[in-house]
Each structure stands twice: as structure tokens, then as C-alpha cells.
Amino acid sequence: MSVTLDLEELDQTVYEEVLARPELGLAELAARLGVEPDRVRDCLDRLFALRLVQASFETPGRFTVVDPVLGMQRLLDQQYEELVRRHRRAAGHQQALVRILAGAGSGGSPAEGVERLAGLDAVQRRLERLALEARSEVLTFMPGGPQSPAALEAAERNDALVLGRGVAIRTIGLDLVREDPGTLRYSRALLAGGGAFRTVAALPTRMVLVDRTHALVPIDPADSRQGALSLSAPGMIAPLVALFEREWGAAVPLGADPSEAVYVPTEQERSLLGLLAEGHTDESAAGQLHISARTARRIMASLIERLGARSRFEAGLRAARLGWV
Incomplete structure (x- = not known):
């Protein structure tokens, strides 16, 4: 994915961290990830350029991610x-x-x-x-x-x-x-x-x-x-x-x-993908679907393998491209 979408592994990590913890600023993100602030700033610059992250309107110095599904679609379009x-x-x-x-x-x-x-x-x-x-x-x-x-x-x-x-x-x-x-x-x-x-x-x-x-x-x-x-x-x-x-x-x-060419995901698989794309954790998504977190992780692992992806983020991109989300 880093080659085709011009994203590095740390870019993906920063994106996911901002998605999960929008209250963190640059210094806090760097401290949490254990990397230099300049590296996090470079990641944010790339994510800003791809319109996956934007400045928070509510809290100066904080960041917010674009809706994941919309962000995925923008990446796919580019x-x-x-x-x-x-x-x-x-x-x-x-x-x-x-x-x-x-x-x-x-x-x-x-x-x-x-x-x-x-x-x-x-x-x-x-x-x-x-x-x-x-x-x-x-x-x-x-x-x-x-x-x-x-x-x-x-x-x-x-x-x-x-x-x-x-x-x-x-x-x-x-x-x-x-x-x-x-x-x-x-x-x-x-x-x-x-x-x-x-x-x-x-x-x-x-x-x-x-x-x-x-x-x-x-x-x-x-x-x-x-x-x-x-x-x-x-x-x-x-x-x-x-x-x-x-x-x-x-x-x-x-x-x-x-x-493989005609596989159609089940409603449960579609629902799980949709919830995860909205920012839910495995546990909260599982609660919404009335299944265990272990089952949710097993379903997601199966989808990642079927999609030929190397990460959840890449699986989300491929699922969006196929119209599964």
C-alpha cells in the first residue's frame, strides 16, 4: 500500500491514532508513538495533502480525520x-x-x-x-x-x-x-x-x-x-x-x-466493515452486532485474507473499491 498510495507505515499509524484519539496534539502524538515530533509532522503533512486529516475547527492545535469511508474513496479516486x-x-x-x-x-x-x-x-x-x-x-x-x-x-x-x-x-x-x-x-x-x-x-x-x-x-x-x-x-x-x-x-x-471473482460479503461482514470504518473498536463493533470480540476479529482476519490486504487500513480501501462498505 505504501507504494501505490504514497503512504508509509507510520502515516497509517498516525491516521489511526488521530482517528482513535482526536484530543491529542502533535507533541502528544509523538510521545505516544515514541517518535520524533518532526516525523509525526511529516506524516500529518502527507495526510493533509491527501485530505485524510484536517485541523480541528473546535480546538486549535488539534486534528481530526476525514470520515474514513470518504477518505478511502478519495484515496481510491486519486x-x-x-x-x-x-x-x-x-x-x-x-x-x-x-x-x-x-x-x-x-x-x-x-x-x-x-x-x-x-x-x-x-x-x-x-x-x-x-x-x-x-x-x-x-x-x-x-x-x-x-x-x-x-x-x-x-x-x-x-x-x-x-x-x-x-x-x-x-x-x-x-x-x-x-x-x-x-x-x-x-x-x-x-x-x-x-x-x-x-x-x-x-x-x-x-x-x-x-x-x-x-x-x-x-x-x-x-x-x-x-x-x-x-x-x-x-x-x-x-x-x-x-x-x-x-x-x-x-x-x-x-x-x-x-x-473469488463473484464473492459477495454477508450482511454481518458488511456491517462489521461499516462499523470499523466509522471508528469503532473490535469490542464496540462486536457489541453492536451482538457477537464476541473474538468472533469480530476472526471475521475481520478472514476478510483481510480474502481481500489480499496487508493491514486493516488496506483492507478498508479494497473493500470500499469493491463497494462492500
């Missing part, structure tokens, strides 16, 4: 906006490269390592050939949301050929495909065959990389019907591999268990 900006920059760089390569290959003597494939049929024939020739791995960007039945059928057929020979497949799609039955079925088949599938909020453009030696990218990312460029020059392949690996590291795995 994170998403930065993610979209980053993807747009990456897409712009990749599309500029594609335009340069397309121009280089459009004259009488094609650029070395660049081949133009005109039309969808030519692209599909090349994909089938690459599927037969692949020896180590196939890396794919799958943008555009839900895929057509014909495209999914062709992809599944090629995947079976590749996986059958022990070649690794890693595919990145968009988050919204988790809600599309056809694409979700395809991704489950890929996982069942030994492949890997992850999703992100946005992708630069469609791309297929084979054995880190060949790549297919669209001639025009806005109109895939024009065909693709087949790239093989190492200087062209290396940045595309780096782009894929960067996106793969930030993508969210699609679990092998179908229930």
Missing part, C-alpha cells in the same frame, strides 16, 4: 486517476513507436525487423503460426473489455496448442472483463490449462509477445481491422517486454476459484 494518467503516458509512447514503425515499413524497403500484416485474416494466420512455433512463453495484452465469441474461440484454440507443449502463457485483461461471462469463461479455461490471467484498470493497446523475440502490435490501435505490425528486432522487442512486465507486476491475479 490512485485511479494516477493509474489512468500513467497508462495514457505508456499508451502514448507505445503508439508513437507503432506509428514510427508503420511509417518505416510503408516505403519500398521495409524497416529491418518490421513486417506489415494487412487485415484481420493475415493477423490471425500469423498468430496461429506463432502459436505453433512458440517455445518458452506467450505474453498478451487484452484491452477493449469483453471479447467477441469468435476472438475468444480463436484465442482458446491457440492457447491449447501452446499450453499442450508446456509453453507458459500470461495474459493481462481489463478489470471489467471479470463481469463478462464469455471472457471470464475463457480466462478460467486458460487458468485450468496452466496459464495465468491478471487484470488492470487500463491497458495501452493490444499486444502479443512470443518467446521475447517476436511481437504483434496493431498498425492503428484505434482500428485493429487495419492489421498489425510483426516486430522481431531486439531493440523493438525489449521495451515491449519491459512494458508488459511493469503492467504484470501491477495487475491483480484472477484466482482459480470462480467464487
